[in-house]
Amino acid sequence: MELNVSINLFFINFGVHLFLTANFSDIARQPIAGYFNWIEDTIASKYLMCPKSCKQTITKGQSFAGRNVVNCCVKYARPYWIIEKLLGILHLKSTKENNFVIVSNSTNGTLFYKILYQQGHLEVVPSSLCNIKGIVDINFSKNQVENITHIECLHMLDTLNLSxxxxxxxxxxTFNRLEYLRVLDLSYNKIQYIEPNTFNYRPGSLMKISLHHNFLKCIDLTNLFLDYSFDFIQLSNNCISEFTNELNFKFNLSKSGGNINLNSNQISEIPNFSKLGFTRENIFSAFFKFPINLDDNHLNCDCKLEPFIVHFKLGSKNFEVKRNLACEHPPFLRGRRIFNISADLFICNISMKDKCPFNCSCFKQPSRSRVVINCSMRGKYKLPTVLPEQDGLDINLSHNSITVFANRTYLYRTSSIDLSYNRIKRVDPLIYGILKISNINLKHNAISQINKNVQLFKNKRTVQFGNITITCSCEMKWIQIWLENQNRRRRGNNFITCRFPDKDVEAISVSKFCAEEKPKSTVQYALFIFMIIVFISLFLYLTWKYEIYLLSRNFKSRYFGRFNNKTSQQPNKFGVYLSFNTENNNIMKWVTTVVVYNLERNGFKVCLPPRDFIPGGVQVEQIFTEVANSNSYLVILSDDYLKSQFNVIEWNQIWAHFKSNSPRRIVVVNYDILDSSHIKDRRLKAFVRVGQTFDFCNFDNKLLEDLEIRLRTMNQ
Incomplete structure (x- = not known):
């Protein structure tokens, strides 16, 4: 089909060409009331005008969760020809020869044009449009176009409507030569496939993409998580159930963000972002910078969804998206909003095919980092031979008829096992040496002997024997020390009676019963006292130097600090630097949802590394910089705190700045309530020994208040 242009348009085109050539470079110099010329590195168009209110309502430097000038402008910026009403309308009219002629009642000297032809029989974009300069808007909605062609010549095109x-x-x-294309409407078509990186081209200006009411079943993530800021990608009312990364694209979300609408599709599960090219930092950043609407999908609220609930909640608060996401499966959660469901209910059932024992119930529960195996009251006479091939097994075999607690390979993947109310007489001694098992319940069994390997269960690890009587000798003095260690953790778990040939004695008093009566000579006493003095001296020198340092520093700060703190303390970027193991999901949830929220609500400037570090940056350099730029440090101490080399570097930097700058302070929260004997790092051990820590349990429920008081005192 040919486009016949009337002769009067020739002069208009000539004038447009001259104007575009001569005057575009001066647009930024022509002020428009209430707007400023918006120039952005990732946006090709230099002629977009953004309301000045975007600068006035956004706090300077506030980029957290995407609330900044860029994200305001991608939503409200418009080309200057729209604001100045310089847009003329040209209509297409079909002729008897099935050609199209441009019809215009009056151009009024307009230099920018909108081509309009709706509810017709247009099958292709007319190639002769290339002969007309100044086309910035095309509306060919409600036609019969099957392929998008002949548009690469429309270099000034800002809006394309082919709905x-x-x-x-x-x-x-298709669009990679349209550098100024800002608005693309392809809704209500028959789109079944979009090639990767269709919208991710640069230079470009694409910011509003409408693809709703099509037939898409799959979408590539390169067409969702774009490498530049945009307003929205509308994909509602499709059939999307799958996400891909066909090009194995490596995402960098440090300077991008935008709204993604996927409501009313067929999404049942959150995709495995790690397999789709996302790092842990990318995933965390994506939920803040790309608010996703998943309403009216058939969501399966199982264990695969649980890890993202915290991110969903944080994202929903920052972007004010709808919070009515509801579950479709499993049946007992159907219709319930995911934000109101306890994290413990997001589970995945495990079948016999995956080695769940016959007549038992098994499920994975990420919120507690465990896999539950419930075989209670199932008539078992021995331990199962195999269990699911996963870590963190929590096994319940109580109320059965098991007689031997035998060693099994799955016990090396077990964290807790309940064998109470059985008929167990013997326990394999090797079981006590399995370090991953933190709790064994053997109450109400027939145990009459305890192997000395049980001493390996100490500190946080517990064995519950209940009320039993065992055969003892004076060589078993170790049982008293072991019981004292166990009772410090959980009183009432073990009431053990030692049966001697002539008397029954409480095991906790074995040493007293077996005390030697032989008198010691004066020389022996003197030698003993001398050795004790030497030992104590060496002990103080080798193990208490950090404790002495902390106590002396605290004394100086309390009685002399007021004379020099004001002169030595310099203002820093952050008031508090948070140091913890980001791989520990429980701590991560508590810190991001409770600690940071309370501290920032009370006026503290908090450095949260997963949030405030630049994704893709050199982490060690950022640790050095932000630790130095913080007034105080909040350390969340757990048993896995120093297992990461980055945490080791971070802690060493915190200690170095703490020692070199007397006004700086370290506040330690003993998250796992560790004994000092269970802490390898001597500096952290010192904090616990001198009592300069806050226990996470904090029975008076004033942990957050105490932290605020301590930190505020340090930052004054």
Whole structure:
């Protein structure tokens, strides 16, 4: 089909060409009331005008969760020809020869044009449009276009509306020459496939993409998580159930963000972002910078969804998206909003095919980092031979008829096992040496002997024997020390009676019963006292130097600090630096949802590394910089705190700045309530020994208040 242009348009085109050539460079110099010329590195168009209110309502430097000037402008910026009403309308009219003629009642000297032809029989974009300069808007909605062609010449095109047509496929070269294209409406078509990186081209200006009411079943993530800031990608009312990364694209979300609408699709599960090219930092950043609407999908609220609930909640608060996401499966959660469901209910059932024992119930529970095996009251006579091939097994075999607690390979993947109310007489001694098992319940059994390997269960690890009587000798003095250690953790778990040939004695008093009566000579006493003095001296020198340092520093700060703190303390970027094991999901949830929220609500400037570090940056350099830029440090001490080399570097830097700058302070929260004997790092051990820590349990429920008081005192 040919486009016949009337002769009067020739002069208009000539004038437009001259104007575009001569005057575009001066647009930024022509002020428009209430707007400023918006120039952004990732946006090709230099002629977008953004309301000045975007600068006035956004706090300077506030980029957390995408609330900044860029994200305001991608939503409200418009080309200056729209604001100045310089847009003329040109209509297409079909002729008897099935050609199209441009019809215009009056151009009024307009230099920018909108081509309008709706509810017609247009099958292709007319190639002769290339002969007309100044086309910035095309509306060919409600036609019969099947392929998008002949548009690469429309270099000034800002808006393209091809909704209600018959387009089925989009190629990644379709729009890549349209650097000024800002608005693309392809809704109500028949699109079934979009090639990767179709919208991710640069230079470009694409910020508003409408693809709702099509036939998409799969979407590539390169067409969702774009490498630049945009307003929205509208994909509602499709059939999307799968996400891909066909090009194995490595995402960098440090300077991008935008709204993604996926409501009313067929999404049942959150995709495995790690397999789709996302790092842990990318995932965390994505939920803050790309608010995703998943309403009206058939969500399966199982264990695969649980790790993302915290991110969903944080993202929903920062972007004010709808919070009515509801579950479709499993049946007992159907219709319930995911934000109101306890994390413990997000589970995945495990079948016999995956080695769940016959007549038992098994499920994975990420919120507690465990896999539950419930075989209670199932008539078992021996331990199962195999269990699911996963870590963190929590096994319940109580109320059965098991007689031997035998060693099994799955016990090396077990964290807790309940064998109470059985008939167990013997325990394999090797079981006590399995370090991953933190709790064994053997109450109400027939145990009459305890192997000395049980001493390996100490500190946080517990064995519950209940009320039993065992055969003892004076060589078993170790049982008293072991019981004292166990009772410090959980009183009432073990009431053990030692049966001697002539008397029954409480095991906790074995040493007293077996005390030697032989008198010691004066020389022996003197030698003993001398050795004790030497030992104590060496002990103080080798193990208490950090304790002495902390106590002396605390004394100086309390009685002399007021004379020099004001002169030595310099203002820093952050008031508090948070140091913890980011791989520990329980701590991560508590810190991000409770600690940071309370501290920032009370006026503290908090450095949260997963949030405030630049994704893709050199982590060690950022640790050095931000630790130095913080007034005080809040350390969340757990048994896995120093297992990461980054945590080791971070702690060493914190200690170095703490020692070199007397006004700085370290506040330690003993999250796992560790004994000092269970802490390898001597500096952290010293904090616990001198009582300069806060226990996470904090029975008076004033942990957050105490932390605020301590930190505020340090920052004054």
């Amino acid at each position: 209600f047509n018959r387009i089925a496929v989009l190629g990644n070269t």
